[in-house]
Amino acid sequence: MDIPFTVKLRDDTNLYNAKVGIWLFLGSEVMLFGALFSSYILLRVGAPAGTWPHGLLNVPIGAFNTIVLIVSSVTVVMSWASLKLGNPGKFRFYQAITLLCALSFLTIKSFEYRDKFTHYEIWKTDGTRMTGHIEGSPYFWSTRTLKDKKLDQVVFHPDPHHYAEPAQRHEAGGGAEHEGHAAISVPASEIARLSAFVPAHSTYFAIYFTLTALHGLHVFGGALVIGYLWGPGAKLWKTDPERFTNRIEISGLFWHFVDLVWIFLFPVLYLL
Amino acid sequence: MNDPQHVAKHVKTYLVVFGALILGTILTVAVYFKHFESVALAIAIALIIATVKASLVAGFFMHLVSERKTFYVIMAFTAFFFVGLMALTIWAMNDSPAMSGSTQRAPHPVAAPAHHVP
Numbered sequence: 308m309d310i311p312f313t314v315k316l317r318d319d320t321n322l323y324n325a326k327v328g329i330w331l332f333l334g335s336e337v338m339l340f341g342a343l344f345s346s347y348i349l350l351r352v353g354a355p356a357g358t359w360p361h362g363l364l365n366v367p368i369g370a371f372n373t374i375v376l377i378v379s380s381v382t383v384v385m386s387w388a389s390l391k392l393g394n395p396g397k398f399r400f401y402q403a404i405t406l407l408c409a410l411s412f413l414t415i416k417s418f419e420y421r422d423k424f425t426h427y428e429i430w431k432t433d434g435t436r437m438t439g440h441i442e443g444s445p446y447f448w449s450t451r452t453l454k455d456k457k458l459d460q461v462v463f464h465p466d467p468h469h470y471a472e473p474a475q476r477h478e479a480g481g482g483a484e485h486e487g488h489a490a491i492s493v494p495a496s497e498i499a500r501l502s503a504f505v506p507a508h509s510t511y512f513a514i515y516f517t518l519t520a521l522h523g524l525h526v527f528g529g530a531l532v533i534g535y536l537w538g539p540g541a542k543l544w545k546t547d548p549e550r551f552t553n554r555i556e557i558s559g560l561f562w563h564f565v566d567l568v569w570i571f572l573f574p575v576l577y578l579l
Numbered sequence: 580m581n582d583p584q585h586v587a588k589h590v591k592t593y594l595v596v597f598g599a600l601i602l603g604t605i606l607t608v609a610v611y612f613k614h615f616e617s618v619a620l621a622i623a624i625a626l627i628i629a630t631v632k633a634s635l636v637a638g639f640f641m642h643l644v645s646e647r648k649t650f651y652v653i654m655a656f657t658a659f660f661f662v663g664l665m666a667l668t669i670w671a672m673n674d675s676p677a678m679s680g681s682t683q684r685a686p687h688p689v690a691a692p693a694h695h696v697p
Binding site: 320321322327330331333334337338341342344345348349352353366367370373374377378380381383384385388391392393559560563564566567570571573574575578579 | 586590600607611626636641649650656657667
Protein backbone atom coordinates (compact mmCIF):
# COMPACT_ATOMS: atom_id res chain seq x y z
CA MET A 308 0.00 0.00 0.00
CA ASP A 309 1.33 3.42 -0.93
CA ILE A 310 1.58 6.10 1.71
CA PRO A 311 -0.36 9.09 0.35
CA PHE A 312 1.13 12.55 -0.17
CA THR A 313 4.82 11.62 0.12
CA VAL A 314 5.40 13.41 -3.17
CA LYS A 315 2.02 14.66 -4.39
CA LEU A 316 0.92 17.85 -2.66
CA ARG A 317 -2.26 17.86 -0.60
CA ASP A 318 -5.02 20.11 -1.88
CA ASP A 319 -5.67 21.72 1.52
CA THR A 320 -2.10 22.49 2.63
CA ASN A 321 -0.46 22.55 -0.80
CA LEU A 322 2.42 20.61 0.80
CA TYR A 323 3.48 16.98 1.10
CA ASN A 324 2.66 15.48 4.48
CA ALA A 325 6.19 15.02 5.80
CA LYS A 326 6.88 18.72 5.45
CA VAL A 327 3.87 19.67 7.56
CA GLY A 328 4.92 16.98 10.04
CA ILE A 329 8.51 18.15 10.42
CA TRP A 330 7.43 21.77 10.91
CA LEU A 331 4.97 20.78 13.61
CA PHE A 332 7.74 18.74 15.23
CA LEU A 333 10.17 21.66 14.99
CA GLY A 334 7.51 23.89 16.57
CA SER A 335 7.44 21.53 19.57
CA GLU A 336 11.25 21.54 19.64
CA VAL A 337 11.26 25.34 19.81
CA MET A 338 9.10 25.07 22.93
CA LEU A 339 11.38 22.39 24.45
CA PHE A 340 14.52 24.46 24.03
CA GLY A 341 12.56 27.63 24.82
CA ALA A 342 11.60 26.20 28.22
CA LEU A 343 15.26 25.41 28.94
CA PHE A 344 16.40 28.84 27.78
CA SER A 345 13.83 30.50 30.04
CA SER A 346 15.07 28.30 32.91
CA TYR A 347 18.57 29.53 32.12
CA ILE A 348 17.40 33.16 32.28
CA LEU A 349 15.72 32.58 35.67
CA LEU A 350 18.76 30.82 37.11
CA ARG A 351 21.14 33.41 35.75
CA VAL A 352 19.19 36.45 36.92
CA GLY A 353 18.41 34.81 40.26
CA ALA A 354 22.05 33.97 41.02
CA PRO A 355 23.61 36.06 43.80
CA ALA A 356 25.84 38.79 42.36
CA GLY A 357 29.36 37.60 41.59
CA THR A 358 28.62 33.90 41.80
CA TRP A 359 27.70 33.12 38.18
CA PRO A 360 30.84 31.58 36.61
CA HIS A 361 32.60 33.37 33.75
CA GLY A 362 35.38 32.19 31.51
CA LEU A 363 35.18 28.49 32.34
CA LEU A 364 34.39 27.51 28.76
CA ASN A 365 36.91 27.73 25.95
CA VAL A 366 35.68 30.47 23.57
CA PRO A 367 37.91 29.61 20.55
CA ILE A 368 36.78 25.97 20.71
CA GLY A 369 33.13 27.03 21.00
CA ALA A 370 33.56 29.41 18.05
CA PHE A 371 35.22 26.64 16.02
CA ASN A 372 32.30 24.31 16.76
CA THR A 373 29.90 27.06 15.65
CA ILE A 374 31.72 27.29 12.31
CA VAL A 375 31.66 23.47 12.00
CA LEU A 376 27.86 23.48 12.37
CA ILE A 377 27.45 26.40 9.94
CA VAL A 378 29.53 24.53 7.33
CA SER A 379 27.37 21.43 7.87
CA SER A 380 24.21 23.53 7.40
CA VAL A 381 25.50 24.78 4.05
CA THR A 382 26.48 21.30 2.87
CA VAL A 383 23.04 19.96 3.84
CA VAL A 384 21.24 22.57 1.76
CA MET A 385 23.73 22.12 -1.10
CA SER A 386 23.17 18.35 -1.07
CA TRP A 387 19.42 18.92 -1.41
CA ALA A 388 20.03 21.43 -4.24
CA SER A 389 22.29 18.84 -5.95
CA LEU A 390 19.45 16.31 -5.96
CA LYS A 391 17.05 18.93 -7.31
CA LEU A 392 19.55 19.51 -10.12
CA GLY A 393 19.76 15.73 -10.72
CA ASN A 394 23.30 15.22 -9.47
CA PRO A 395 23.42 12.38 -6.88
CA GLY A 396 27.25 12.34 -6.97
CA LYS A 397 27.45 15.86 -5.58
CA PHE A 398 24.75 14.98 -3.06
CA ARG A 399 26.95 12.19 -1.67
CA PHE A 400 29.96 14.50 -1.56
CA TYR A 401 28.16 17.25 0.34
CA GLN A 402 26.48 14.86 2.78
CA ALA A 403 29.84 13.18 3.47
CA ILE A 404 31.12 16.61 4.58
CA THR A 405 27.98 17.03 6.72
CA LEU A 406 28.66 13.72 8.46
CA LEU A 407 32.30 14.66 9.01
CA CYS A 408 31.19 17.96 10.53
CA ALA A 409 28.73 16.16 12.83
CA LEU A 410 31.46 13.78 13.94
CA SER A 411 33.90 16.67 14.48
CA PHE A 412 31.34 18.60 16.52
CA LEU A 413 30.63 15.65 18.82
CA THR A 414 34.33 14.80 19.18
CA ILE A 415 35.23 18.37 20.12
CA LYS A 416 32.29 18.52 22.54
CA SER A 417 33.38 15.27 24.19
CA PHE A 418 36.87 16.73 24.74
CA GLU A 419 35.26 19.79 26.29
CA TYR A 420 33.21 17.55 28.58
CA ARG A 421 36.30 15.55 29.54
CA ASP A 422 38.05 18.80 30.48
CA LYS A 423 35.18 19.70 32.79
CA PHE A 424 35.05 16.24 34.41
CA THR A 425 38.71 16.61 35.46
CA HIS A 426 38.51 20.26 36.56
CA TYR A 427 37.71 20.86 40.24
CA GLU A 428 36.65 23.39 42.78
CA ILE A 429 37.59 23.16 46.45
CA TRP A 430 35.57 24.97 49.14
CA LYS A 431 37.82 25.21 52.18
CA THR A 432 36.65 25.19 55.77
CA ASP A 433 38.00 28.74 56.25
CA GLY A 434 35.49 29.98 53.64
CA THR A 435 37.90 30.45 50.69
CA ARG A 436 37.56 28.67 47.36
CA MET A 437 39.87 27.69 44.53
CA THR A 438 39.62 25.95 41.19
CA GLY A 439 42.20 23.76 39.48
CA HIS A 440 43.24 20.21 38.73
CA ILE A 441 43.96 17.29 41.02
CA GLU A 442 47.26 15.50 40.45
CA GLY A 443 46.71 12.67 37.95
CA SER A 444 43.53 14.31 36.54
CA PRO A 445 41.01 11.86 38.04
CA TYR A 446 37.38 11.94 36.88
CA PHE A 447 34.30 12.83 38.95
CA TRP A 448 35.88 13.10 42.39
CA SER A 449 33.72 14.60 45.13
CA THR A 450 33.93 15.19 48.88
CA ARG A 451 32.76 11.63 49.35
CA THR A 452 35.65 10.29 47.26
CA LEU A 453 38.10 11.66 49.85
CA LYS A 454 36.36 9.63 52.56
CA ASP A 455 35.95 6.50 50.42
CA LYS A 456 39.63 6.54 49.42
CA LYS A 457 40.64 7.56 52.96
CA LEU A 458 42.83 10.37 51.60
CA ASP A 459 44.36 12.74 54.14
CA GLN A 460 45.41 15.30 51.49
CA VAL A 461 44.92 16.26 47.85
CA VAL A 462 47.73 17.41 45.57
CA PHE A 463 46.14 20.33 43.73
CA HIS A 464 47.25 22.54 40.82
CA PRO A 465 45.24 25.74 41.37
CA ASP A 466 44.18 28.01 38.51
CA PRO A 467 45.67 31.52 38.49
CA HIS A 468 42.18 33.05 38.69
CA HIS A 469 38.91 32.09 40.27
CA TYR A 470 35.81 32.35 38.08
CA ALA A 471 34.22 34.78 40.51
CA GLU A 472 36.69 37.38 39.19
CA PRO A 473 34.83 38.55 36.05
CA ALA A 474 37.47 41.14 35.12
CA GLN A 475 39.87 38.37 34.17
CA ARG A 476 37.70 36.71 31.56
CA HIS A 477 38.66 38.94 28.63
CA GLU A 478 42.36 38.44 29.12
CA ALA A 479 41.82 34.77 29.79
CA GLY A 480 39.63 34.03 26.78
CA GLY A 481 38.34 31.02 28.63
CA GLY A 482 41.60 29.12 28.45
CA ALA A 483 43.65 30.58 31.28
CA GLU A 484 42.42 28.08 33.82
CA HIS A 485 44.85 25.61 32.34
CA GLU A 486 47.89 27.74 33.18
CA GLY A 487 47.97 26.27 36.66
CA HIS A 488 50.15 27.38 39.55
CA ALA A 489 52.65 25.02 41.17
CA ALA A 490 51.11 22.07 42.98
CA ILE A 491 50.04 22.51 46.59
CA SER A 492 48.91 19.98 49.15
CA VAL A 493 45.49 20.60 50.62
CA PRO A 494 44.76 18.59 53.80
CA ALA A 495 41.46 16.71 53.59
CA SER A 496 40.52 18.12 57.00
CA GLU A 497 40.51 21.64 55.43
CA ILE A 498 38.21 20.67 52.55
CA ALA A 499 34.56 21.44 53.23
CA ARG A 500 33.48 20.48 49.72
CA LEU A 501 35.13 19.12 46.59
CA SER A 502 33.41 18.91 43.23
CA ALA A 503 34.36 18.46 39.59
CA PHE A 504 32.68 20.76 37.05
CA VAL A 505 29.70 18.43 36.75
CA PRO A 506 25.95 19.19 37.03
CA ALA A 507 26.12 18.75 40.83
CA HIS A 508 28.73 21.53 41.05
CA SER A 509 26.34 24.45 40.51
CA THR A 510 23.21 25.61 38.71
CA TYR A 511 25.48 26.98 35.97
CA PHE A 512 26.90 23.56 35.15
CA ALA A 513 23.50 21.89 35.64
CA ILE A 514 21.93 24.07 32.94
CA TYR A 515 25.10 23.97 30.80
CA PHE A 516 25.13 20.16 30.67
CA THR A 517 21.34 19.92 30.24
CA LEU A 518 21.33 22.29 27.27
CA THR A 519 24.49 21.06 25.55
CA ALA A 520 23.79 17.35 26.12
CA LEU A 521 20.25 17.70 24.74
CA HIS A 522 21.66 19.57 21.77
CA GLY A 523 24.37 16.93 21.37
CA LEU A 524 21.69 14.22 21.31
CA HIS A 525 19.97 16.13 18.51
CA VAL A 526 23.25 16.30 16.58
CA PHE A 527 23.72 12.55 17.08
CA GLY A 528 20.13 11.73 16.03
CA GLY A 529 20.32 14.02 12.99
CA ALA A 530 23.64 12.49 11.95
CA LEU A 531 22.15 8.98 12.21
CA VAL A 532 19.30 9.90 9.86
CA ILE A 533 21.61 11.72 7.43
CA GLY A 534 24.01 8.76 7.56
CA TYR A 535 21.21 6.31 6.77
CA LEU A 536 19.99 8.41 3.82
CA TRP A 537 23.59 8.79 2.62
CA GLY A 538 24.20 5.01 2.84
CA PRO A 539 21.53 2.31 2.54
CA GLY A 540 18.63 4.77 2.26
CA ALA A 541 20.09 6.27 -0.94
CA LYS A 542 18.74 3.31 -2.94
CA LEU A 543 15.41 5.11 -3.09
CA TRP A 544 16.95 7.64 -5.48
CA LYS A 545 16.93 4.98 -8.22
CA THR A 546 13.26 4.04 -7.82
CA ASP A 547 11.62 7.26 -6.61
CA PRO A 548 14.00 10.25 -6.87
CA GLU A 549 11.41 12.86 -5.95
CA ARG A 550 10.44 11.08 -2.75
CA PHE A 551 14.12 10.64 -1.86
CA THR A 552 14.76 14.35 -2.44
CA ASN A 553 11.87 15.14 -0.11
CA ARG A 554 13.41 12.93 2.57
CA ILE A 555 16.66 14.86 2.24
CA GLU A 556 14.75 18.11 2.58
CA ILE A 557 13.06 16.90 5.77
CA SER A 558 16.30 15.66 7.36
CA GLY A 559 17.90 18.96 6.28
CA LEU A 560 15.21 21.03 8.00
CA PHE A 561 15.90 19.17 11.24
CA TRP A 562 19.64 19.71 10.81
CA HIS A 563 19.19 23.45 10.24
CA PHE A 564 17.17 23.60 13.45
CA VAL A 565 20.05 21.93 15.32
CA ASP A 566 22.39 24.57 13.90
CA LEU A 567 19.93 27.31 14.82
CA VAL A 568 19.80 26.20 18.47
CA TRP A 569 23.61 26.22 18.68
CA ILE A 570 23.71 29.75 17.23
CA PHE A 571 21.98 30.86 20.46
CA LEU A 572 23.69 28.39 22.80
CA PHE A 573 27.17 29.60 21.88
CA PRO A 574 26.85 33.26 22.93
CA VAL A 575 24.55 32.48 25.88
CA LEU A 576 26.77 29.82 27.48
CA TYR A 577 30.26 30.76 26.32
CA LEU A 578 30.24 34.53 26.10
CA LEU A 579 27.65 36.12 28.37
CA MET B 580 11.35 26.27 -5.18
CA ASN B 581 10.69 23.07 -7.09
CA ASP B 582 12.06 23.69 -10.57
CA PRO B 583 15.80 23.14 -11.16
CA GLN B 584 16.38 26.62 -12.62
CA HIS B 585 14.97 28.19 -9.49
CA VAL B 586 17.17 25.96 -7.32
CA ALA B 587 20.30 26.80 -9.35
CA LYS B 588 19.67 30.51 -8.69
CA HIS B 589 19.43 29.83 -4.98
CA VAL B 590 22.82 28.11 -4.75
CA LYS B 591 24.54 31.52 -4.97
CA THR B 592 22.29 32.83 -2.20
CA TYR B 593 23.29 29.88 0.03
CA LEU B 594 26.95 30.76 -0.38
CA VAL B 595 26.32 34.44 0.41
CA VAL B 596 24.37 33.43 3.53
CA PHE B 597 27.21 31.09 4.51
CA GLY B 598 29.66 34.03 4.31
CA ALA B 599 27.32 36.18 6.41
CA LEU B 600 27.03 33.45 9.07
CA ILE B 601 30.82 33.10 9.33
CA LEU B 602 31.15 36.89 9.55
CA GLY B 603 28.49 36.95 12.27
CA THR B 604 30.39 34.34 14.29
CA ILE B 605 33.65 36.30 13.99
CA LEU B 606 31.83 39.48 15.04
CA THR B 607 30.29 37.72 18.06
CA VAL B 608 33.71 36.58 19.27
CA ALA B 609 35.26 40.00 18.53
CA VAL B 610 32.56 41.68 20.67
CA TYR B 611 33.43 39.28 23.51
CA PHE B 612 37.13 40.13 23.41
CA LYS B 613 36.49 43.87 23.07
CA HIS B 614 36.09 45.24 26.56
CA PHE B 615 32.72 47.01 26.55
CA GLU B 616 31.99 49.32 29.47
CA SER B 617 28.40 48.19 29.61
CA VAL B 618 27.71 44.47 30.11
CA ALA B 619 24.11 45.06 28.98
CA LEU B 620 25.41 46.47 25.67
CA ALA B 621 27.69 43.45 25.12
CA ILE B 622 24.78 41.07 25.84
CA ALA B 623 22.47 43.01 23.52
CA ILE B 624 24.99 43.00 20.65
CA ALA B 625 25.70 39.26 21.04
CA LEU B 626 21.97 38.40 21.07
CA ILE B 627 21.19 40.70 18.12
CA ILE B 628 23.93 39.02 16.04
CA ALA B 629 22.62 35.57 17.07
CA THR B 630 19.07 36.58 16.08
CA VAL B 631 20.25 37.84 12.67
CA LYS B 632 22.20 34.59 12.11
CA ALA B 633 19.22 32.46 13.15
CA SER B 634 16.94 34.47 10.83
CA LEU B 635 19.33 33.85 7.93
CA VAL B 636 19.35 30.09 8.60
CA ALA B 637 15.55 29.92 8.97
CA GLY B 638 14.85 32.30 6.09
CA PHE B 639 17.21 30.94 3.44
CA PHE B 640 18.44 27.46 4.39
CA MET B 641 15.00 26.42 5.70
CA HIS B 642 13.32 28.39 2.89
CA LEU B 643 10.94 30.23 5.18
CA VAL B 644 11.13 33.35 2.98
CA SER B 645 9.64 31.50 0.02
CA GLU B 646 7.34 28.95 1.66
CA ARG B 647 3.60 28.55 1.50
CA LYS B 648 1.00 30.10 3.79
CA THR B 649 0.60 26.93 5.89
CA PHE B 650 4.09 27.48 7.32
CA TYR B 651 3.33 30.93 8.50
CA VAL B 652 0.31 29.61 10.40
CA ILE B 653 2.46 26.96 12.13
CA MET B 654 5.26 29.45 12.80
CA ALA B 655 2.84 32.09 14.08
CA PHE B 656 1.55 29.65 16.70
CA THR B 657 5.11 28.68 17.66
CA ALA B 658 6.22 32.32 17.85
CA PHE B 659 3.17 33.26 19.94
CA PHE B 660 3.78 30.55 22.53
CA PHE B 661 7.55 31.07 22.53
CA VAL B 662 7.19 34.82 23.13
CA GLY B 663 4.56 34.04 25.80
CA LEU B 664 6.97 31.63 27.53
CA MET B 665 9.78 34.19 27.58
CA ALA B 666 7.46 37.03 28.62
CA LEU B 667 6.09 34.98 31.53
CA THR B 668 9.67 34.20 32.60
CA ILE B 669 10.62 37.87 32.64
CA TRP B 670 7.33 38.79 34.30
CA ALA B 671 7.89 36.15 36.99
CA MET B 672 11.18 37.80 37.93
CA ASN B 673 9.23 40.68 39.48
CA ASP B 674 7.64 38.23 41.93
CA SER B 675 10.92 37.68 43.73
CA PRO B 676 12.72 40.61 45.42
CA ALA B 677 15.98 38.71 44.97
CA MET B 678 15.63 38.88 41.18
CA SER B 679 14.42 42.44 40.78
CA GLY B 680 17.78 44.23 40.35
CA SER B 681 17.39 46.80 43.13
CA THR B 682 17.60 44.26 45.91
CA GLN B 683 20.23 41.91 44.45
CA ARG B 684 21.97 39.95 47.15
CA ALA B 685 25.51 40.68 48.18
CA PRO B 686 28.43 38.76 46.63
CA HIS B 687 28.96 35.28 47.98
CA PRO B 688 31.27 35.53 51.00
CA VAL B 689 33.39 32.55 49.99
CA ALA B 690 34.15 33.76 46.45
CA ALA B 691 37.89 34.23 46.72
CA PRO B 692 40.62 33.60 44.14
CA ALA B 693 43.07 30.77 44.64
CA HIS B 694 46.04 32.97 45.52
CA HIS B 695 44.10 34.52 48.40
CA VAL B 696 43.82 31.18 50.11
CA PRO B 697 45.66 31.53 53.43
